[in-house]
Amino acid sequence: MESRRLSLSRRGDRVTSLTGLRAVAALLIVGTHAAYGTGQLSNSYLGTLYARLEVGVPIFFVLSGFLLFRPWVRAAADGAPPPSLRRYAFRRIRRIAPAYLVVVLLAYAVYQFRDAGPNPGHTWKGLLEHLTLTQIYEPVYFYVMHQGLTQTWSLAVEFAFYAVLPLLGVLCRGTWRPRLVLAGLGCLAAITPAWLSLQHGTDWLPTSAGMWLPAHLLYFAGGMTLAVLQVIGARVPPLIAGVVAVLGYLIVSTPIAGDVTTGDAALWQTMVKVALYAAIACAAVAALVLVDGNGYDRLLNSAPLVWLGEISYEVFLLHVIAMEIVMASVLDWPVFTGSWAVVFAVTLAMTVPPAWLLHRWTRPACAGHRPDREHAAVDRPRIRPRLIASVAMGRANA
Numbered sequence: 113m114e115s116r117r118l119s120l121s122r123r124g125d126r127v128t129s130l131t132g133l134r135a136v137a138a139l140l141i142v143g144t145h146a147a148y149g150t151g152q153l154s155n156s157y158l159g160t161l162y163a164r165l166e167v168g169v170p171i172f173f174v175l176s177g178f179l180l181f182r183p184w185v186r187a188a189a190d191g192a193p194p195p196s197l198r199r200y201a202f203r204r205i206r207r208i209a210p211a212y213l214v215v216v217l218l219a220y221a222v223y224q225f226r227d228a229g230p231n232p233g234h235t236w237k238g239l240l241e242h243l244t245l246t247q248i249y250e251p252v253y254f255y256v257m258h259q260g261l262t263q264t265w266s267l268a269v270e271f272a273f274y275a276v277l278p279l280l281g282v283l284c285r286g287t288w289r290p291r292l293v294l295a296g297l298g299c300l301a302a303i304t305p306a307w308l309s310l311q312h313g314t315d316w317l318p319t320s321a322g323m324w325l326p327a328h329l330l331y332f333a334g335g336m337t338l339a340v341l342q343v344i345g346a347r348v349p350p351l352i353a354g355v356v357a358v359l360g361y362l363i364v365s366t367p368i369a370g371d372v373t374t375g376d377a378a379l380w381q382t383m384v385k386v387a388l389y390a391a392i393a394c395a396a397v398a399a400l401v402l403v404d405g406n407g408y409d410r411l412l413n414s415a416p417l418v419w420l421g422e423i424s425y426e427v428f429l430l431h432v433i434a435m436e437i438v439m440a441s442v443l444d445w446p447v448f449t450g451s452w453a454v455v456f457a458v459t460l461a462m463t464v465p466p467a468w469l470l471h472r473w474t475r476p477a478c479a480g481h482r483p484d485r486e487h488a489a490v491d492r493p494r495i496r497p498r499l500i501a502s503v504a505m506g507r508a509n510a
Contacts, residue, residue: 132412140168177335233258
């Protein structure tokens with residue numbers, strides 16, 4: 113039984129296909145921002161489909177939960193010591209800090225000379241908060257939001273998860289009891305609806321609380337649950353995973369999950385949206401880690417997607433600056449006008465080369481480090497990037 117579980121675990125270790133999934137998630141994020149910038153979100157049901165491409169952020173969160181919790185799960189199942197906290201902390205900081213610090217400084221330098229509308233985060237205080245990933249803890253995020261860094265709220269959430277994950281590793285201590293671990297993860301996931309209810313029902317939580325880790329723990333807990341299920345040898349039919357993902361996306365793109373043009377949503381609509389996003393993201397990852405080889409796995413293993421997945425973090429960091437320049441200076445299109453496909457394509461064309469250079473410069477291979485085995489942080493969520501912030505922030509706070 114033990115050997116069977118470990119064999120299934122190894123077969124499910126589809127590193128390259130997960131990297132390909134990161135590429136897809138990054139493209140979804142760029143796509144939803146391009147749709148907002150070109151005014152496509154008001155285009156009836158199609159506009160809502162564009163808006164819900166933001167599910168790329170939950171996909172990244174689920175991937176983080178799965179990949180980072182799995183070493184604790186495997187160690188517990190094998191009766192081995194837990195992962196080294198020192199090595200874990202070093203790899204997390206090494207993974208996100210170099211490229212992020214470069215882009216933050218670049219954004220502040222570029223917008224020192226570039227006037228693209230109100231930029232409340234372009235202050236010394238804003239710089240300090242962005243450098244330390246504490247910008248989301250201001251009572252009102254809009255007051256410290258930098259035009260070129262609006263998407264980095266989700267990276268701040270990722271960083272908070274990195275900080276608390278070793279504490280959550282206590283779920284795997286002692287005798288290996290997967291059912292008990294799964295029950296604990298269920299309690300962890302329940303924090304998100306409780307937090308959202310508290311935010312909607314009280315006045316003492318700031319508006320930015322919808323961007324804090326508790327509002328997104330459901331996604332991370334979903335990925336952590338997949339790690340446990342993979343190690344115990346659970347399987348899911350690929351057709352079921354595909355149906356859940358597709359139907360979930362079609363349903364969340366209806367008014368049942370709130371109005372994407374205004375960002376207005378009742379509490380029950382917010383709950384529905386979060387639940388459907390979690391289902392979609394978990395199904396997308398489960399189809400790779402709880403299923404033996406299939407067409408979906410082979411597609412995400414394709415060389416172009418794997419290559420793009422390797423630089424997906426850098427694409428995420430740079431695409432907001434690139435999109436603002438594309439809209440305002442390259443295409444010279446007013447906000448909320450133009451072609452979604454053109455903005456999407458030109459933004460990618462302007463983002464990918466510097467993203468590749470940034471990747472090569474800030475993530476050199478070193479002894480014991482396999483870049484293909486790391487995963488990107490993201491991310492979901494202004495007025496040019498007024499292009500991005502208003503809808504992205506409305507969805508994040510919902």
